[in-house]
Amino acid sequence: MKSLLILGAGGFGRMIKETALALGYEEVLFLDDTAKDDDVIGRCCDYHLYHRDYSVAVAAFGNNKTRLFWTQKLLEEEYEVPAIVHPSAIVSPSVRLEPGCFVMQRAVVNMNTTIKMAALINSGAVVDHDSIVEEGAHVGLGSVVKAHCVIEPGRKVEAGEVIFSTRRTIEGADSRSLEDAIYAFGFGDCCSYVKPFGEGHINETYAVYLPDENGNDVPLFVLQRININVFKNPDQVMENIFGVTEYLRNIIRQDGGDLDRESLSYIKTKSGDTYFEDEKGQPWRCLHYVPNSVCYQQVERPEQFYQSALSFGHFLKQLGDYPADSLYETIPQFHDTAKRFRDFEDAQRKDVKNRARLCHPEIEFVLSRKSDCNVLMEQLEKGVLPLRVTHNDTKLNNILFDKDTDQGLCIIDLDTIMPGLACNDFGDSIRFGASTAEEDEKDLDKVHFDINLYEIYVKGYLEMAKDVLTPAEIESLPWGARLMTLECGMRFLADFLQGDVYFKASYPEHNLVRARTQFRLVKEMEEQFEKMHEILKKYC
DSSP states (O other), X not given: OOEEEEEOOSHHHXXXXXXXXXXXXXXXXXXXXXXOOTTBOSOGGGGGTSTTTOOBEEEOOSSHHHHHHHHHHHHHTTOBOOOEEOTTOEXXXXXXXXXXXXXXXXXXXXXXXXXXXXXXXXXXXXXOXXXXXXXXXXXXXXXXXXXXXXXXXXXXXXXXOXXXXXXXXXXXXXXXXXXXXXXXXXXXXXXOEEEEOOOOSSSEEEEEEEEOTTSOEEEEEEEEEOXXXXXXXXXXXXXXXXXXXXXXXXXXXXXXXXXXXXXXXXXXXXXXXXXXXXXXXOEEEEEEOOTTEEOOSSOOSHHHHHHHHHHHHHHHHHTTTSOGGGSOOSSTTTTOHHHHHHHHHHHHHHOTTSOGGGOHHHHHHHHTTTGXXXXXXXXXXXXXXXXXXXXXXOOGGGEXXXXXXXXXXXXXXXXXXXXXXXXXXXXXXXXXXXXSSOTTOSOGGGOOBOHHHHHHHHHHHHHHHTTTSOHHHHHHHHHHHHHHHHHHHHHHHHHHHHTSSSSOOSSTTHHHHHHHHHHHHHHHHHHTHHHHHHXXXXXX
């Protein structure tokens, strides 16, 4: 006969008797210190006397302390102390039920939750996923414990009360906005720590560390705050990014590639949005970290530059059939060099920080090249050059390389994905990668345009993209290099004149130094322009 001994014959004990009978127990008897009913066979202290006749027992007291005390006594006596779950309750198979706990009528306990020893989940209560109800606690009638909560030992959650998760401290989350973003993407209860990541000029970026299957903390996600001073419509930025990356994943899947490493993979918030907006109105986005990868800030070996050419050429080829006109122009006229010249003239005329007096030679350098700024835009307006899906920031440090093979893996920093000219993407790579010095090198004697690196890039880029590009686009590539370098120098100089409102500056003259390096490269490109065209013909 299946028998159960219950310590406590009060109202709760009687409820447990009904539940036990519904669960198939045939004989249910009580021990109680005051009750005198026929089914009460002794006092609670007699529990050790009845162990010979009854091997299964529970302590069913409404008082949390009493229920826990007697449950511990029963376990010490080596009774079998089961968890009692009413047949009408809904309990996930992944829930851990410890000895002597109770889940009553129509209660709901969701996945990955732990109900510890002698805890009580009363009728109609809900305990959501990944929560812990500690020893001897009581979740009252119709109350709700939300996900990722911990109910302390012996605590009583009153009837109808709603318990929200208490945030844990996350090391490295030094602002409320960052902490909110971590929770918005669902990492708040498992994140080990966060720390700054990358060397970008525009966005604030963090690596999110979580435990792996071995318990080691590893970077699994990258969290970024989008700079709304630059990207004023983050919804459009993210719609472009999700559209392009999901399209690329399909291409990579068809080609049998590695979906986790050959394209960035962005995730949505817990509420299904493409980004999270914090209480200050700042947007945050999240993507998967690409393991075993490295990002180079400068060309260290010619092979790296060749690999970057293959990567950006392949990127253009992969998106050859993507409808460019479906993308938002998130920064209007971003690479309209004629407009950039007009913007520069405006910044120079206003001189709001009184800095023009510090850079007269650089200002004259730009003004003397006004006619060059129209070359590509006139070809676009005449239909000679088509619009394509372009990255618009094709520096070497926007490529992830495999740490082991040093081959290009995927293109990153997709904020500026927009309709644009292929020659501008090509040109921005040359501007950055065919220089012998870093972008902010103060000693201009170290800054030169390396024609050999230019040739290496032309070779790799056309190996991937020449079948996609039109003859006119191929012919425009050297102009792209020359004008993207001039345009970037204009932007650095204009930002210097305006007080460093766009690019991050580490010291007051930082953007002026950057402008000077670009103008040195422009001058040397002009001197070698004919040779640049000859190299292009060689690989066509």
